[in-house]
Amino acid sequence: MKKGKINVALAGNPNSGKTTIFNALTGARQHVGNYAGVTVEKRQGSFTYEEMEFKVLDLPGTYSLTSYSPEERIAQDELLAGTQEVVVVVVDSTALKRSLVLMVQVMQTGANPVLCLNMADEAEKAGQKIDTAELSALLGFPVVHTVGHRGKGIDELKAAIKKVALQPLKKNRLVLGERLERALKKIEDRLEKTKEDPKGRGWVAVKLLMDEVPFVQRANQLGKGGQAAVGEATEQRKKIQAETGMDIAIFVMERYYGFIDGLLRETLKSKPRKNARYISDRIDSLLVNRLLGIPLFLLVMYSIFWITFSLGEYPMQWIESGFGALSAWISGLWPQGADSPLRSLITDGLIGGVGGVLVFLPNILLLFLGLAFLEDTGYMARAAFLMDRLMHKFGLHGKSFIPLITGFGCSIPGIMATRTLENERDRLTTMLVLPLMSCGARLPIWMLLIPAFFPPAWRAPMLWTIYMIGIVLALLLALLLRRTILKGKDAPFVMELPPYRLPTLRAVAIKMTERSWLYLRKAGTIILGVSILMWFFTSYPKTKSYEVDTEIEAGRILVSDSPTNKNTDKNSDSNPEVISPAQLANRRAAEDLENSVMGHIGRIMEPAIEPLGFDWRIGTAMLGAFAAKEVFVSQMGIVFSLGETGEDSQSLHETLHREYSPLVGFSLMLFLLIATPCMATVAVTRRESGSWKWALLQFFGLTAIAYVISLLVFQIGKLFF
Amino acid sequence: MNSARKENPVTDALEDYLETIYLQIRDQKFARIKDIAKARGVKSGSVSPAMKRLDELGLIKYVKREYIVLTPEGEKRARRVFARHQLLEHFFKDILNMSPGAAQKDACAMEHNLSDEAMDRFVRLFEFLEVCPEGRDLLEKFRGCSRVHHDIPCMKEDCKSAHRPEISEEEQQMSISDLQPGQSGRVTQVNGQGAIRQRLLDMGVFPRVEIEVERVAPAGDPIWIKLQGYQISLRQNEAAAVMVTRV
Numbered sequence: 001m002k003k004g005k006i007n008v009a010l011a012g013n014p015n016s017g018k019t020t021i022f023n024a025l026t027g028a029r030q031h032v033g034n035y036a037g038v039t040v041e042k043r044q045g046s047f048t049y050e051e052m053e054f055k056v057l058d059l060p061g062t063y064s065l066t067s068y069s070p071e072e073r074i075a076q077d078e079l080l081a082g083t084q085e086v087v088v089v090v091v092d093s094t095a096l097k098r099s100l101v102l103m104v105q106v107m108q109t110g111a112n113p114v115l116c117l118n119m120a121d122e123a124e125k126a127g128q129k130i131d132t133a134e135l136s137a138l139l140g141f142p143v144v145h146t147v148g149h150r151g152k153g154i155d156e157l158k159a160a161i162k163k164v165a166l167q168p169l170k171k172n173r174l175v176l177g178e179r180l181e182r183a184l185k186k187i188e189d190r191l192e193k194t195k196e197d198p199k200g201r202g203w204v205a206v207k208l209l210m211d212e213v214p215f216v217q218r219a220n221q222l223g224k225g226g227q228a229a230v231g232e233a234t235e236q237r238k239k240i241q242a243e244t245g246m247d248i249a250i251f252v253m254e255r256y257y258g259f260i261d262g263l264l265r266e267t268l269k270s271k272p273r274k275n276a277r278y279i280s281d282r283i284d285s286l287l288v289n290r291l292l293g294i295p296l297f298l299l300v301m302y303s304i305f306w307i308t309f310s311l312g313e314y315p316m317q318w319i320e321s322g323f324g325a326l327s328a329w330i331s332g333l334w335p336q337g338a339d340s341p342l343r344s345l346i347t348d349g350l351i352g353g354v355g356g357v358l359v360f361l362p363n364i365l366l367l368f369l370g371l372a373f374l375e376d377t378g379y380m381a382r383a384a385f386l387m388d389r390l391m392h393k394f395g396l397h398g399k400s401f402i403p404l405i406t407g408f409g410c411s412i413p414g415i416m417a418t419r420t421l422e423n424e425r426d427r428l429t430t431m432l433v434l435p436l437m438s439c440g441a442r443l444p445i446w447m448l449l450i451p452a453f454f455p456p457a458w459r460a461p462m463l464w465t466i467y468m469i470g471i472v473l474a475l476l477l478a479l480l481l482r483r484t485i486l487k488g489k490d491a492p493f494v495m496e497l498p499p500y501r502l503p504t505l506r507a508v509a510i511k512m513t514e515r516s517w518l519y520l521r522k523a524g525t526i527i528l529g530v531s532i533l534m535w536f537f538t539s540y541p542k543t544k545s546y547e548v549d550t551e552i553e554a555g556r557i558l559v560s561d562s563p564t565n566k567n568t569d570k571n572s573d574s575n576p577e578v579i580s581p582a583q584l585a586n587r588r589a590a591e592d593l594e595n596s597v598m599g600h601i602g603r604i605m606e607p608a609i610e611p612l613g614f615d616w617r618i619g620t621a622m623l624g625a626f627a628a629k630e631v632f633v634s635q636m637g638i639v640f641s642l643g644e645t646g647e648d649s650q651s652l653h654e655t656l657h658r659e660y661s662p663l664v665g666f667s668l669m670l671f672l673l674i675a676t677p678c679m680a681t682v683a684v685t686r687r688e689s690g691s692w693k694w695a696l697l698q699f700f701g702l703t704a705i706a707y708v709i710s711l712l713v714f715q716i717g718k719l720f721f
Numbered sequence: 722m723n724s725a726r727k728e729n730p731v732t733d734a735l736e737d738y739l740e741t742i743y744l745q746i747r748d749q750k751f752a753r754i755k756d757i758a759k760a761r762g763v764k765s766g767s768v769s770p771a772m773k774r775l776d777e778l779g780l781i782k783y784v785k786r787e788y789i790v791l792t793p794e795g796e797k798r799a800r801r802v803f804a805r806h807q808l809l810e811h812f813f814k815d816i817l818n819m820s821p822g823a824a825q826k827d828a829c830a831m832e833h834n835l836s837d838e839a840m841d842r843f844v845r846l847f848e849f850l851e852v853c854p855e856g857r858d859l860l861e862k863f864r865g866c867s868r869v870h871h872d873i874p875c876m877k878e879d880c881k882s883a884h885r886p887e888i889s890e891e892e893q894q895m896s897i898s899d900l901q902p903g904q905s906g907r908v909t910q911v912n913g914q915g916a917i918r919q920r921l922l923d924m925g926v927f928p929r930v931e932i933e934v935e936r937v938a939p940a941g942d943p944i945w946i947k948l949q950g951y952q953i954s955l956r957q958n959e960a961a962a963v964m965v966t967r968v
Contacts, residue, residue: 063923068916095951098925175750178796250911253922262750277952281935290939385954389940392956398943492917493943494924494959497952 005046005053006165007083011075011106012090013099014061015498017118019043020148020507021090022058025158049158052165057084063098065105065203066212069423069491079109080200086164087111088157093123093130093145094499096268100260101253107174108206110199113141114160120145120153129269138263140173149504172202175262176255179243183209183236190232193225208233210248280499284382293386300379301405304370308363308409309443315362323355341539349535352634354528358520359630363440365516367409371402372511376503381495388493394475395482397421398493400430404474407437408467411681413515414439415688423491429481431685432698435677436474438467441629445672448633452656453665470673477705530627530679537597538620538635548587559584590640598623612671612707613664613714626676663721667714675706730778733833736802737761738771739780740832742789743799752789806832808843816850818864893967897932897946898960905933906965913962924953926963 010025012018026045043058059078060071079087089106091099096117106113117123117130136143142160146153176184187205196204196219207215208229216233219226237248244251287296327347334343374380380402388398399421407414414434421427438446450462551557558576579587593599602620609619621635640655656665676699677685686695731739741760745752754772758765772789775781780795791799806828813824850856900906908930911921925948926932935952936945942957 063920066919066923068919095949097949098923098951101923101925177746178791178793182793249918249922250928253927257927258747259750261748265749277950284936288936288938288945290937294939381954385938385943385945388954388956389938389942392942490956492920492955492959494917494920494926494953494955496924497945497954499952 005055006085006161007057008054008086008088008161008165009057009059009078009084010088010090011059011079011102012061012116012118013063013092013095013102013496015496016061016090016092016099017148018061018090019058021088021116021118021146021154021157022056023510024146024148024151024154026056047158049162052162054158054161054165062102064101065109076109079106079111080197080203082197082199085112085168086114086161088114088116088161090116090118093117093119093128094126096123096128096130096264097257097260100263101256104174104256104259105203107172109203110172110201112164112168113139114157114164115139115141115143116146116153116157117143118146118148121147121150127270131267131269135263135267138173138266140171141169149507175259177258179240180252180255183240186236187229187233190225190229191219194219194222194229196222196226205229205233206252209237210252211237277499280378283500287379288382288385293382297383297386300374304367304374305408307370308366312363312366316359319355319359319361323351323358327351327355344539345532345535348539349531350528352531352535354531361516361520363443364409365512367440368413368512368515369508371406371409372508372515373503375402376501376508376511378498378500381497384495385497392490392493394479395486396430396475396478397423397426397491399495400426400478403430404434404437407434407439409440411435411437411439411677412684415681415684418688421491425482425486425488426491428689428694429478429486431689432481432694432701433474433477435681435698435702436470436477436674438470438673439629441678442672444630444633445625446669448636448652449656449665449669452653453660453662466669466673469670473674473705531631534598534624534627534631537601538593538599540596543588543592543595546588546591548584548591593620611715612710613660613667613718614671618668622672622676625672626679628678628680629672632672661721663714663717667710667717670713671706671710673706674709675703677702731780731798735771735775735778735780736798736833737829738768738775739791739795739799740802740806742781742791743796743803746791751784753787754789755787757789802832805835805840808840809835811847812843816847816860816863894964895967896961897934897963897965898944898957900934900965900967902934902936905931905968907931907968908963908965910964911962912964913959917959917962921955921959921963925949925951926953931968932963932965 010018010022012021022043022045026047044056045058046053046055048054057078059075062069062072062075064072065076065079066072078084087106089103091103103113103115115135117132123130132143132145142163144153144157144160146157175181184202184205187208188201191201191204192198204215204219208219211233216230219230222229240246240251241248246254287293289296330346330351331343334340374383384398384401387401391398391400400418403414403417403421405414406417411434414437415431418427418430418434421430446463446466450459454462548557552559556576558578559581560578598620599616601623602616605619605623606614606616609615609622614622617636617640621632624631624635636656637652640652640659660668682695682699685698686692689695738757738761741757742752745756745760749756754768755765757772758768761768772781772783775795776783779792780798781789782792784790809828809831810824813819813827814821817824819827850860894909895906897906908926908928910928911918911926913921930948933947934944935947938944938954943954944957944960945952945954946960
């Protein structure tokens with residue numbers, strides 16, 4: 001028996017159910033989607049079968065092995081690295097002919113394959129019968145029927161993997177016709193004299209014949225032998241094209257299909273009925289209808305948002321009061337009135353910061369649940385189909401739509417979802433403009449500012465306007481980017497439209513929790529750290545003597561908890577101002593903030609933000625918003641010495657209304673919408689784009705745009721209001 | 722001719738066998754004795770001696786007992802016969818306007834003995850008829866004549882009046898972006914280059930494949946096509962790269 005772990009790779013088309021097979025094999029938690037290309041991360045797992053350990057790698061879903069898209073490149077590199085002892089090719093049984101092209105290519109890489117005919121139930125339902133024994137005999141390696149989401153055939157698959165691991169394939173049974181094989185042999189012979197790995201030589205020969213740039217470049221660097229191989233390939237290509245009158249890519253592909261046709265002729269016992277997609281087609285005739293398609297799509301999106309925010313309301317309140325209670329309980333551990341930095345750190349810093357993020361968890365969960373459902377049913381691909389025209393006009397791709405929509409929940413999973421875009425430029429563009437989609441964390445800001453400055457009838461349209469401004473700006477900015485620094489050819493849109501499938505509860509749940517986890521992790525790590533930092537900046541240095549105390553000593557302010565003296569702001573000059581002990585504490589807190597590091601930064605910033613209509617207090621709160629957008633709300637509460645506040649805080653609404661004009665409010669909302677994506681977003685952009693350059697461009701670019709727009713709005717608005 | 726035949730030990734019958742093997746390999750990866758017998762309408766027993774002879778001549782190879790592949794020499798030979806067959810069949814059927822059955826039969830009879838020179842002239846004639854406007858005219862006139870007066874020689878007046886129909890719809894090359902929803906076409910060519918073309922080929926958009934445009938997006942772009950039982954979407958400018966003939 002072989003010692004150590006056996007490496008197994010899973011290869012397959014997008015939508016072939018490869019990830020479901022991966023889950024079934026390893027039991028690992030990760031998501032499965034219907035939207036072309038969800039599996040882009042390197043996913044690994046392991047399983048034990050009959051005392052043998054297997055390490056499984058889930059390759060990105062690809063239609064073929066080329067160097068055109070990152071996914072295809074990764075899959076190709078992994079297979080050529082020669083570390084995979086077994087390669088399971090997962091195939092959608094309902095689209096056999098096309099899916100088997102990948103199998104042929106895997107065979108050409110010299111791999112040791114197992115063919116997994118997935119979705120066998122769907123194919124059978126459609127009346128297709130395939131003789132796996134005969135197919136396996138023709139191919140020379142095991143062929144297994146599976147139904148991934150029901151776990152059917154998984155044991156057989158494991159047994160087949162083990163068998164192949166122990167008894168590697170001896171001879172390649174691939175028959176591609178004399179002409180092609182002769183040409184490939186000649187190129188291979190030239191490669192023999194180079195350092196090229198003998199196992200991968202066959203594949204390199206194919207790619208040289210097809211004139212694929214990265215391979216040609218690499219071969220050219222292999223010295224004389226490599227250059228000879230390139231020369232041979234060029235000659236063979238010319239010959240074949242002259243002899244057959246066919247372009248090389250078509251010629252090779254035709255040979256692939258020839259082999260596949262041969263296989264299927266021998267093994268397909270009955271063909272599927274003419275239309276296996278009858279039900280799916282009927283649904284599409286409604287959902288992708290020329291007239292109804294877009295309205296229905298908007299309705300679907302609206303329902304998801306409605307569910308997110310109306311159903312999310314209740315658990316949100318529970319979490320809020322839960323944290324309130326926790327905070328109160330911890331405060332109670334210290335003696336009344338004692339000034340403890342630790343208590344302050346825990347209640348104000350930790351609970352305040354992390355709690356502020358956790359409050360949105362129900363919203364995030366519901367939104368991701370909805371999106372996961374749409375993806376797994378196959379509707380997302382239709383949405384990309386419906387929206388591509390519009391997106392394309394702004395230099396984006398139909399698929400950009402999904403990450404952008406996800407951005408309404410949270411920019412972080414949105415930016416991560418841009419991985420489904422094949423083209424680097426499309427990806428970067430989408431990523432850079434994504435923070436303009438008003439995320440869930442900005443919702444509390446709108447909930448605070450809109451009611452504070454606008455009458456009830458205006459509130460809903462105002463919220464809508466803010467979202468729309470974000471969308472329109474994102475599109476315009478995308479267009480600008482695609483015309484300037486990200487200029488280049490469009491990526492192919494050619495995309496599969498999988499049939500509608502009823503998603504399994506488990507798959508949707510896994511996907512939802514996985515994405516929500518990303519959000520939570522942000523709360524647990526970055527927000528926690530920043531909360532402590534922000535707490536420190538706002539609490540230190542400590543104020544030595546409070547002005548409000550001096551006023552009390554001078555007799556101008558009277559502290560009393562008599563309830564009759566509530567209307568403090570209507571006092572006359574001659575009488576001392578009467579404030580309650582709570583108000584005294586708040587005033588002291590405000591002074592604390594004013595004298596703190598944050599207060600100082602806010603003041604330094606003031607001249608810069610004054611033309612936008614903001615003062616140092618807003619500036620201070622905006623610094624908080626960089627940590628996490630929702631921190632803005634609590635910072636405003638502290639600045640205005642109102643103690644703990646939420647967005648529904650009546651007193652904060654009133655204070656803001658008194659202190660600032662609606663024009664400042666609007667200018668402020670615009671600034672918060674556009675400027676400075678939160679720290680976590682910057683960090684994720686850095687990771688996903690692979691360089692600080694893009695993250696910093698996003699950060700400074702958006703902030704500059706926000707500044708200019710707020711400036712214009714405020715300065716021009718001032719002339720009218 | 723006869724002297725040449727004597728030096729050439731490959732008889733017409735053997736060439737027919739080669740052609741059959743070639744076609745079977747093209748369509749199903751290998752040829753088996755029983756399939757060859759079936760295709761030629763003879764008993765398996767009579768195939769074996771012929772195979773033995775072809776093997777001796779180095780034109781075929783047995784992979785297993787029953788399975789046969791062509792050697793490079795054999796494939797060359799078979800291709801030569803097959804090319805002639807197609808050319809002759811095209812000539813009889815499409816130019817001389819013969820019935821498909823008769824065209825097939827005559828092509829089979831003549832394919833073995835057509836000289837390289839004759840083949841070259843045939844190709845030139847086809848090119849002339851195809852490329853030269855007069856050639857096209859002439860061909861159309863001739864077709865009109867042979868349609869109307871099947872048995873009687875063509876009259877001068879008929880020739881003048883023989884209308885030249887515009888290139889019929891099914892022959893016309895168009896791109897799938899020209900197809901309306903509900904219309905189908907058979908792919909003749911995949912243009913374009915690089916990633917887009919590769920993706921189209923990967924998706925099975927491929928010469929001779931039948932494609933139906935099922936629907937278009939509300940703004941008219943992208944379009945939604947069905948092929949071989951599955952559905953893909955592509956933008957109009959990508960669709961423009963795929964040439965089809967209507968079916």
